[in-house]
Amino acid sequence: MKTPSFLELKSLVEYLTEELRDAQLQEVIPYEDELLLGFYRFTQEPKMLYLALDMDRPFPFLGVLYQLPKNRVKKTKPVALFLSAHAKNQRFQRIEISEEQGRVIHIYLGEGGSSCHLEYRLIPRQSNLIVTTQDKTISWYQVRDLPPHQPVEGGSEEEVRSLTFMNAQWSLRKGFSHDSASSPKVQTQMTPYEKWKRNKEKDLQKKKAALEKIQTQIAQYQNEEWQAVGEYIKHYGLKSLKPEWSVYVDFTKSRSENMQICFEKAKAAKNKVVGASDRLASIQHEIEGLQDLSESKFEEHLQQLAKVQKSSSPAREVTGRLRKHVLADSGLTSYMGKSAADNMNLLKKSKPHDYWLHLKDYPSAHAIIHRNKTQPVSDANLREVGQWLVKEGLASKASAGVKYAVVIVECRFVKPLKGDKLGRVTYHNAREFLIAV
Structure with missing residues (x-):
């Protein structure tokens, strides 16, 4: 099945403008090659509409489902985690497609400082999803420049398929049931209201x-x-x-x-x-x-x-003489102080679910990994920050071939010693990694 043409996408955008009016994003569900955005509709039936962003490289597609597909295995994706943190519970504002860019759809959620913009590229072999908030951007694939778009001439006799036909063909290719892709009168899946x-x-x-x-x-x-x-x-x-x-x-x-x-x-x-x-x-x-x-x-x-x-998602304000390290594969950011005062300030500004790292049995800086409450941090990410901590913390004192133990604790289990000016703390519920230099 071929990807929708520009004219077909224009019809789809017009359809979704009405279907998603005043809807609210309730679920973000990632699979291997698809991302489902579950919108709760206050005034329409069925209440849930799932916008399926098919990230298949050769044949990207924007599908519409009314039930969650069965027997699909979820897979963690950084874009999905980002959307869950920044776009969940936001109201749908509008969906657009422009003549200049061609088969690129723009979805806007939320308002003001909490707004979120999704740029979904349905260009064969160049498909991508780019999510942007006020000060952050993340993408499904590596972002590349768009090819020049050739506008459709007014006299084109291009065949325009119906939305129902395209959606049915797409759901058949993906192995979704017919009930998922059509508007059922009775839903077997529980709605968010239920x-x-x-x-x-x-x-x-x-x-x-x-x-x-x-x-x-x-x-x-x-x-x-x-x-x-x-x-x-x-x-x-x-x-x-x-x-x-x-x-x-x-x-x-x-x-x-x-x-x-x-x-x-x-x-x-x-x-x-x-x-x-x-x-x-x-x-x-x-x-x-x-x-x-x-x-x-x-x-x-x-x-x-x-x-x-x-109201509770302001941008993190991290001040002081700090060192910064960004984990490329997950988008997570970690910070490290340069003095006892910086370390204490960093710990106090951190949230309970952030991760605190420190060398065991050695004096070292504090490293903090900032994350959302439900955002997982892989062992590989923890080791990467641990290696950064060892190299920065010990510098020339580190001995080649020696393994150093790094303690990892959620910040809620770390308590500064009262009145201590050296930045010492007590902690419990710790994990440990051995880091070789």
Whole structure:
């Protein structure tokens, strides 16, 4: 099957402009040669539409799916990780194709500082996907200059295939089911709304169970008679004690000791009732919030996610006399301080899920690998930064042929020593690598 022509792509862009209006990017799913962008549509059925960017070199294609394909093996791709970090939960803005570039589609997500631009090249043997944010760019393949585009003449008799025909032929070539490529009335895959609703129902059941447990505890505390027993002992002693109150008394202790114990227990029970009542009110409030499972509530949830991502994803500000090292294959960036003050500043500015590296049993700089929370860092990447740390940290002191142990810890497990001016820390949950110079 041949790649869509410029005219066919223009029709596809017009179609997707309507299909993705006000949709929100919910899923980024990478395979070996395809990238699926799952958009949640608030006003159309089915709710999910998957834009499939086929990165096949000879025959790139822009497909449309309404269900996730079955029996496909996911594969980690740097572009997918980048999109998950910078474009997920962003609203679709527009999709364009220009006469000057030819078969190059531009997709715009989000607004302002959190916007993301996807340039998808459907040019045979030069296919590529280039993703750009405000200050970062990443691509599926190495970026090359585009060939000059030959505009289509007005009188061209080029055959223009229908979108349905092209999509069906493409899905057949890729081994996707017919149901995935056509708009089904009933979807077997759970939509994001259905997943959200299921999770909310589970949370609701847990909260109700916790509510019943706390109510039982409050009743138990209120039924305890420590105060009454203490008052009785105070006035009448232990000899004429009611038989049912014997469980509150230790007959090996004196009258005054038992009286003191009863009053202490009564005071503790009152405090427990107050604390349990506060928790009860808090859980009742949470239950009220969980009972609304409407689609409008889910839309509010999605909008809130987008706002949180927009406000909590500022560019990293790394200051000081720092050394920088970029991992070419993953796009990750690592930094290393040049002094104790730089090292402490670097550690304090890092996020809990960043990686901290240090030479074991040797004084050295701190190296920090910045990453997104769910972004994996391969052993090869860790070793590359470890080698950089050894060479930079030991410099001329490093002995050829000697192996040095490098400690790797998530920053949340690294604590600076209070008042220490030498940049020393304590850590736990560490891994180690041996690095040969």
